[in-house]
Protein backbone atom coordinates (compact mmCIF):
# COMPACT_ATOMS: atom_id res chain seq x y z
CA UNK A 728 0.00 0.00 0.00
CA UNK A 729 1.12 3.52 -0.79
CA UNK A 730 0.25 6.49 1.35
CA UNK A 731 1.09 10.09 0.45
CA UNK A 732 -0.10 12.66 2.93
CA UNK A 733 -0.18 16.39 2.40
CA UNK A 734 2.94 16.63 0.22
CA UNK A 735 4.35 20.05 -0.57
CA UNK A 736 7.20 20.70 -3.01
CA UNK A 737 8.26 24.19 -4.12
CA UNK A 738 11.04 24.64 -6.67
CA UNK A 739 13.29 27.70 -6.43
CA UNK A 740 11.50 29.09 -3.36
CA UNK A 741 11.70 32.80 -2.76
CA UNK A 742 12.90 33.57 -6.30
CA UNK A 743 11.03 35.05 -9.26
CA UNK A 744 10.81 31.56 -10.78
CA UNK A 745 9.31 29.95 -7.68
CA UNK A 746 7.04 27.04 -8.65
CA UNK A 747 4.71 25.36 -6.21
CA UNK A 748 4.61 21.95 -7.89
CA UNK A 749 2.85 19.99 -5.11
CA UNK A 750 0.40 21.83 -2.87
CA UNK A 751 -0.96 19.41 -0.35
CA UNK A 752 -1.03 16.27 -2.50
CA UNK A 753 -2.63 13.35 -0.68
CA UNK A 754 -3.37 9.90 -2.08
CA UNK A 755 -3.86 6.48 -0.49
CA UNK A 756 -3.53 3.46 -2.78
CA UNK A 757 -4.40 0.04 -1.33
CA UNK A 758 -1.99 -2.84 -2.05
CA UNK A 759 -2.36 -4.23 -5.55
CA UNK A 760 -4.51 -1.39 -6.89
CA UNK A 761 -3.79 -0.03 -10.39
CA UNK A 762 -4.37 3.74 -10.62
CA UNK A 763 -4.15 5.89 -13.75
CA UNK A 764 -3.08 9.51 -13.29
CA UNK A 765 -4.01 12.37 -15.64
CA UNK A 766 -3.56 16.11 -15.52
CA UNK A 767 -2.53 18.98 -17.77
CA UNK A 768 1.07 20.00 -18.39
CA UNK A 769 2.64 21.17 -15.18
CA UNK A 770 -0.06 19.63 -12.96
CA UNK A 771 2.62 17.92 -10.86
CA UNK A 772 2.38 14.34 -12.12
CA UNK A 773 6.12 13.73 -12.65
CA UNK A 774 7.00 15.62 -9.49
CA UNK A 775 4.63 13.36 -7.57
CA UNK A 776 6.26 10.21 -9.01
CA UNK A 777 9.70 11.69 -8.26
CA UNK A 778 8.63 12.29 -4.68
CA UNK A 779 7.46 8.68 -4.31
CA UNK A 780 10.68 7.27 -5.81
CA UNK A 781 12.79 9.64 -3.70
CA UNK A 782 14.37 11.42 -6.68
CA UNK A 783 13.01 14.68 -5.28
CA UNK A 784 12.70 15.34 -1.55
CA UNK A 785 9.46 16.78 -0.20
CA UNK A 786 9.41 20.04 1.76
CA UNK A 787 6.71 18.72 4.07
CA UNK A 788 4.35 15.76 4.17
CA UNK A 789 4.72 12.03 4.66
CA UNK A 790 5.19 9.09 2.30
CA UNK A 791 4.71 5.53 3.55
CA UNK A 792 4.96 2.19 1.78
CA UNK A 793 3.23 -0.70 3.52
CA UNK A 794 3.17 1.35 6.69
CA UNK A 795 6.90 2.09 6.57
CA UNK A 796 7.74 5.79 6.59
CA UNK A 797 10.11 6.37 3.63
CA UNK A 798 9.77 10.18 3.47
CA UNK A 799 13.46 10.75 4.15
CA UNK A 800 14.84 7.49 2.69
CA UNK A 801 17.34 7.87 -0.16
CA UNK A 802 16.49 6.62 -3.65
CA UNK A 803 18.63 3.48 -3.39
CA UNK A 804 16.93 2.43 -0.18
CA UNK A 805 13.47 2.90 -1.68
CA UNK A 806 14.48 1.13 -4.88
CA UNK A 807 13.88 -2.20 -3.20
CA UNK A 808 10.21 -1.27 -2.89
CA UNK A 809 9.68 1.08 -5.83
CA UNK A 810 10.37 0.43 -9.50
CA UNK A 811 9.80 2.75 -12.38
CA UNK A 812 9.43 2.75 -16.15
CA UNK A 813 9.95 6.06 -17.95
CA UNK A 814 8.57 7.56 -21.17
CA UNK A 815 11.99 7.45 -22.78
CA UNK A 816 12.86 3.80 -23.43
CA UNK A 817 16.54 4.78 -23.00
CA UNK A 818 16.00 6.14 -19.49
CA UNK A 819 15.52 3.07 -17.31
CA UNK A 820 18.20 0.82 -18.79
CA UNK A 821 21.97 1.01 -19.40
CA UNK A 822 22.37 0.89 -23.14
CA UNK A 823 25.99 -0.27 -23.10
CA UNK A 824 25.21 -3.30 -20.94
CA UNK A 825 23.71 -6.50 -22.28
CA UNK A 826 20.11 -7.57 -21.68
CA UNK A 827 21.18 -10.06 -19.01
CA UNK A 828 23.45 -7.52 -17.29
CA UNK A 829 20.58 -5.04 -17.16
CA UNK A 830 18.33 -7.71 -15.68
CA UNK A 831 21.00 -8.62 -13.12
CA UNK A 832 21.26 -4.97 -12.08
CA UNK A 833 17.49 -4.75 -11.69
CA UNK A 834 17.54 -7.86 -9.55
CA UNK A 835 20.09 -6.28 -7.21
CA UNK A 836 18.09 -3.08 -6.89
CA UNK A 837 18.03 -1.74 -3.36
CA UNK A 838 21.42 -3.17 -2.45
CA UNK A 839 24.62 -1.16 -2.49
CA UNK A 840 26.40 -3.73 -4.65
CA UNK A 841 27.22 -2.85 -8.22
CA UNK A 842 27.21 -5.29 -11.08
CA UNK A 843 29.32 -8.18 -9.91
CA UNK A 844 31.20 -10.54 -12.23
CA UNK A 845 29.49 -12.78 -14.70
CA UNK A 846 25.78 -13.50 -14.64
CA UNK A 847 25.27 -16.88 -12.99
CA UNK A 848 23.87 -19.85 -14.87
CA UNK A 849 20.73 -20.13 -12.71
CA UNK A 850 19.98 -16.43 -13.12
CA UNK A 851 20.51 -16.67 -16.86
CA UNK A 852 18.00 -19.51 -17.08
CA UNK A 853 15.49 -17.44 -15.12
CA UNK A 854 15.99 -14.36 -17.31
CA UNK A 855 15.63 -16.52 -20.42
CA UNK A 856 12.40 -17.97 -19.10
CA UNK A 857 10.97 -14.53 -18.22
CA UNK A 858 11.98 -13.05 -21.57
CA UNK A 859 10.33 -15.91 -23.43
CA UNK A 860 6.96 -14.84 -21.95
CA UNK A 861 7.19 -11.65 -24.02
CA UNK A 862 6.97 -13.57 -27.27
CA UNK A 863 9.57 -11.28 -28.87
CA UNK A 864 12.40 -13.79 -29.24
CA UNK A 865 14.56 -11.84 -26.78
CA UNK A 866 15.35 -15.02 -24.83
CA UNK A 867 17.88 -15.77 -27.59
CA UNK A 868 19.53 -12.36 -27.30
CA UNK A 869 20.63 -12.31 -23.66
CA UNK A 870 24.12 -11.12 -24.48
CA UNK A 871 23.05 -8.44 -26.97
CA UNK A 872 23.55 -4.86 -25.85
CA UNK A 873 20.19 -3.48 -24.73
CA UNK A 874 20.88 -0.36 -26.81
CA UNK A 875 20.29 -2.49 -29.90
CA UNK A 876 16.64 -3.12 -29.03
CA UNK A 877 13.70 -1.12 -30.38
CA UNK A 878 11.82 1.25 -28.08
CA UNK A 879 8.96 -1.20 -27.60
CA UNK A 880 11.32 -4.10 -26.88
CA UNK A 881 13.15 -1.99 -24.31
CA UNK A 882 9.94 -0.96 -22.57
CA UNK A 883 8.89 -4.63 -22.46
CA UNK A 884 12.24 -5.60 -20.88
CA UNK A 885 11.96 -2.61 -18.50
CA UNK A 886 8.60 -3.93 -17.30
CA UNK A 887 10.08 -7.39 -16.73
CA UNK A 888 12.96 -5.75 -14.85
CA UNK A 889 10.50 -3.81 -12.70
CA UNK A 890 8.97 -7.09 -11.58
CA UNK A 891 12.22 -8.99 -10.97
CA UNK A 892 12.36 -7.92 -7.35
CA UNK A 893 9.32 -8.33 -5.19
CA UNK A 894 8.99 -4.54 -5.28
CA UNK A 895 5.60 -3.35 -4.23
CA UNK A 896 5.13 -0.08 -6.05
CA UNK A 897 5.34 0.34 -9.82
CA UNK A 898 5.51 3.87 -11.25
CA UNK A 899 4.81 4.25 -14.96
CA UNK A 900 5.55 7.70 -16.34
CA UNK A 901 3.83 7.84 -19.75
CA UNK A 902 5.72 4.66 -20.58
CA UNK A 903 3.86 4.07 -23.86
CA UNK A 904 3.87 7.68 -25.10
CA UNK A 905 6.97 7.32 -27.28
CA UNK A 906 5.78 4.12 -28.98
CA UNK A 907 3.77 3.59 -32.16
CA UNK A 908 0.10 2.68 -31.48
CA UNK A 909 0.49 -1.08 -32.04
CA UNK A 910 3.57 -1.35 -29.87
CA UNK A 911 1.95 0.87 -27.24
CA UNK A 912 -0.99 -1.51 -27.17
CA UNK A 913 1.32 -4.50 -26.73
CA UNK A 914 3.20 -2.78 -23.89
CA UNK A 915 -0.08 -1.80 -22.20
CA UNK A 916 -1.35 -5.37 -22.29
CA UNK A 917 1.96 -6.60 -20.96
CA UNK A 918 1.74 -3.99 -18.20
CA UNK A 919 -1.70 -5.22 -17.13
CA UNK A 920 -0.43 -8.82 -17.05
CA UNK A 921 2.72 -8.04 -15.07
CA UNK A 922 0.83 -5.85 -12.59
CA UNK A 923 -1.74 -8.58 -12.01
CA UNK A 924 0.71 -11.49 -11.79
CA UNK A 925 2.97 -9.66 -9.34
CA UNK A 926 0.16 -7.89 -7.45
CA UNK A 927 1.92 -4.57 -7.86
CA UNK A 928 0.50 -1.34 -6.49
CA UNK A 929 0.68 0.77 -9.63
CA UNK A 930 0.45 4.40 -10.69
CA UNK A 931 0.42 5.05 -14.44
CA UNK A 932 0.70 8.62 -15.70
CA UNK A 933 -0.90 9.09 -19.10
CA UNK A 934 -2.03 11.92 -21.35
CA UNK A 935 -4.57 9.65 -23.00
CA UNK A 936 -8.05 9.97 -21.47
CA UNK A 937 -8.97 6.70 -23.15
CA UNK A 938 -6.13 4.89 -21.39
CA UNK A 939 -6.95 6.67 -18.15
CA UNK A 940 -10.42 5.12 -18.16
CA UNK A 941 -9.69 1.76 -19.77
CA UNK A 942 -6.55 0.74 -17.92
CA UNK A 943 -6.46 -0.12 -14.23
CA UNK A 944 -9.31 0.31 -11.78
CA UNK A 945 -9.15 3.89 -10.54
CA UNK A 946 -8.53 7.28 -12.19
CA UNK A 947 -7.03 10.25 -10.43
CA UNK A 948 -6.80 13.74 -11.93
CA UNK A 949 -4.19 16.20 -10.69
CA UNK A 950 -4.33 19.96 -11.03
CA UNK A 951 -1.99 22.53 -9.54
CA UNK A 952 -0.31 19.96 -7.35
CA UNK A 953 -3.44 18.46 -5.85
CA UNK A 954 -5.89 15.64 -6.51
CA UNK A 955 -9.03 17.21 -8.00
CA UNK A 956 -10.84 14.05 -9.15
CA UNK A 957 -10.70 10.49 -7.87
CA UNK A 958 -13.06 7.93 -9.44
CA UNK A 959 -13.35 4.16 -9.26
CA UNK A 960 -15.95 1.39 -9.36
CA UNK A 961 -19.32 2.07 -10.96
CA UNK A 962 -18.79 5.80 -11.10
CA UNK A 963 -15.68 5.26 -13.22
CA UNK A 964 -17.33 2.59 -15.35
CA UNK A 965 -20.09 5.05 -16.26
CA UNK A 966 -17.60 7.72 -17.38
CA UNK A 967 -16.69 8.12 -21.01
CA UNK A 968 -13.92 10.22 -22.57
CA UNK A 969 -16.20 13.26 -23.21
CA UNK A 970 -17.32 13.22 -19.54
CA UNK A 971 -13.73 13.14 -18.37
CA UNK A 972 -12.81 15.86 -20.83
CA UNK A 973 -15.60 18.07 -19.47
CA UNK A 974 -14.35 17.52 -15.91
CA UNK A 975 -10.86 18.28 -17.07
CA UNK A 976 -11.95 21.55 -18.67
CA UNK A 977 -13.97 22.48 -15.59
CA UNK A 978 -10.98 22.20 -13.23
CA UNK A 979 -8.75 24.04 -15.69
CA UNK A 980 -11.39 26.70 -16.12
CA UNK A 981 -10.85 26.78 -19.87
CA UNK A 982 -11.57 24.81 -23.01
CA UNK A 983 -8.78 22.61 -24.22
CA UNK A 984 -7.10 24.16 -27.23
CA UNK A 985 -5.82 20.84 -28.49
CA UNK A 986 -7.49 17.77 -27.16
CA UNK A 987 -6.06 15.43 -29.79
CA UNK A 988 -3.28 14.45 -27.43
CA UNK A 989 -5.69 13.76 -24.63
CA UNK A 990 -8.03 11.70 -26.77
CA UNK A 991 -5.27 9.56 -28.20
Ligand SMILES: Nc1ncnc2c1ncn2[C@@H]1O[C@H](COP(=O)(O)OP(=O)(O)OP(=O)(O)O)[C@@H](O)[C@H]1O
Nearest residue numbers: 738739746748766767768769770771772773774775
Ligand atom coordinates in the same frame (compact mmCIF):
# COMPACT_ATOMS: atom_id res chain seq x y z
N1 LIG B 1 13.47 20.40 -11.28
C1 LIG B 1 12.59 21.40 -11.41
N2 LIG B 1 12.97 22.69 -11.21
C2 LIG B 1 12.09 23.71 -11.32
N3 LIG B 1 10.80 23.55 -11.64
C3 LIG B 1 10.35 22.29 -11.86
C4 LIG B 1 11.23 21.16 -11.77
N4 LIG B 1 10.51 20.04 -12.05
C5 LIG B 1 9.25 20.45 -12.32
N5 LIG B 1 9.15 21.80 -12.20
C6 LIG B 1 7.93 22.60 -12.39
O1 LIG B 1 6.95 22.08 -11.49
C7 LIG B 1 5.65 22.06 -12.12
C8 LIG B 1 5.14 20.63 -12.16
O2 LIG B 1 5.92 19.91 -13.10
P1 LIG B 1 5.69 18.37 -13.43
O3 LIG B 1 6.80 17.96 -14.34
O4 LIG B 1 5.51 17.62 -12.18
O5 LIG B 1 4.30 18.42 -14.21
P2 LIG B 1 3.61 17.25 -15.06
O6 LIG B 1 2.20 17.17 -14.56
O7 LIG B 1 4.39 16.01 -15.01
O8 LIG B 1 3.60 17.89 -16.50
P3 LIG B 1 3.81 17.24 -17.97
O9 LIG B 1 2.52 16.60 -18.31
O10 LIG B 1 4.09 18.44 -18.81
O11 LIG B 1 4.96 16.29 -17.89
C9 LIG B 1 5.86 22.68 -13.50
O12 LIG B 1 5.53 24.04 -13.43
C10 LIG B 1 7.34 22.49 -13.78
O13 LIG B 1 7.83 23.48 -14.63
